[in-house]
Amino acid sequence: MCRRTFGLSDRTLGVLNALLTFHPRNELDPAESLVVFPSNATLSARVHGMPESTLRRHLGHLVRAGFLIRRDSPNGKRYARRARDGDQGRAFGFDLTPLLQRAGEIAEAAEMVEAEAEELRRQREDLAVDLREASDLSADESESVFTEIRKALRRVLSKEAVAEMRARLAVVLDALRSRLAAAKRSEVSGNDTQNERHHQRSKPYYPDESTAPPNEPTLEHVREVCPDIESFCPGGTKDWSSLFASVEMLGRMIGIGPKLWSQAVDAMGPRAAAATLAALVQRTSEIRNPSAYLTVLVRKARHGAFSSKVMLGSLSAAQS
Structure with a gap:
């Protein structure tokens, strides 16, 4: 994870991991000898047949980076003498002690990289x-x-x-x-006649329950994708009328005024507008300005470039 901190490549770490497999225990104990002494041929086999010239280069990187110490024998070979009691005596090869000494530094570097x-x-x-x-x-x-x-x-x-x-x-x-x-400021500056018409048209629309246009979402789909709406609907969203009334109230809570809501209903249709606002309520943690967001959707709907069914489909895909 933190190999770049120490200037090591993946392959160099692979050689270090291979060296560790020659230590007889899973943990490094400072009370024991930490010198491993595989031959180049044996070590090469442990790293999937790495050429010895490449192997020597990576071993040199580890020594220069301070992760290993060479313990050379008089003849340059790696081996361990046996003591009289049969235990391992003095060993010549690569000393893993620096790994133990730098364990805290390595852990700190890994935490920083993470x-x-x-x-x-x-x-x-x-x-x-x-x-x-x-x-x-x-x-x-x-x-x-x-x-x-x-x-x-x-x-x-x-x-x-x-x-x-x-x-x-x-x-x-x-x-x-x-x-x-x-x-938005331009819309608000409309004349008194427009305001009056706005109040007339902002009254709740209760769509016909008997029809379900194929290009609009079903009530079941809205319930499934926008479960948060249920917590604001005491009697549950048993039909489009109850959903419409709930989202109209919630729209005011998130900054969507009656005029914009009326425009949404006109541009999208009652069902699609209710489904769209339910989706906005579901995504309130992501949308910084719901009013501006709905304004854009209304504009797209007027040009036939918006589908509440597609919007709910995208929201459903994001949740899965």
């Missing part, structure tokens, strides 16, 4: 969330910056690369949010 990897994962997740919000708020999802970031997220990225992409995307998001805020 923490950095976790931070990078979090930053990648944040970048993906920002990208999804920007794509939802943008009328042109083919913008080059979106395409570039989507491709980049398929690769291994450094924390510096992720930070640079988030900074670029932040500029785009700020512009999109400002544009939506301006559009």
Whole structure:
């Protein structure tokens, strides 16, 4: 995990692991001899037939990195003398003592690398969330910056690369949010006649229970994908009317006013609007500005570019 901290490659670590297999115990005990003495041929076989020239190079890396100490014999061979009682006497080969001495340092380096990897994962997740919000708020999802970031997220990225992409995307998001805020202010500045018509049209719509257009989600699908809505519905979402009434109330709680809700119903239809708002309630922890988000969906629905059934399908796939 932390091999790069010490300048070691995967193959060098493979040689070190092979050396450890020649130690008779699973743990390194400072009270015992920690010298292992396999021949190059034996060690080569243990690392799947690595050429001896390559093996010597990796052993040199381990010595220079301070993970091994050479204990050379007078004739340069690796072996252990036997004591009179039959136990192992003095050994010549590679001393593993540095591993024991540096155990704390190695563990600390591994923890640091893991923490950095976790931070990078979090930053990648944040970048993906920002990208999804920007794509939802943008009328042109083919913008080059979106395409570039989507491709980049398929690769291994450094924390510096992720930070640079988030900074670029932040500029785009700020512009999109400002544009939506301006559009919202323009809508609010309508005349008294428009306001009156808005109040007339914001009354609850109770769709006909006997019909279920094929391009709209079923009530069962909404219940399955958006279980959080049930906790806000005392009597349960037994029909579309109860779901409609519940999401209309919840919409006000997350900042969706009556005018925007009426526009959603007009653009999407009562069932689709109720299903869409149920999905927004389910995703409140992810969507920073539900009102702006729904405004974009309404605009797409007016141009025939939005489907609540597809939206629920995507949410269901994300949950599985």
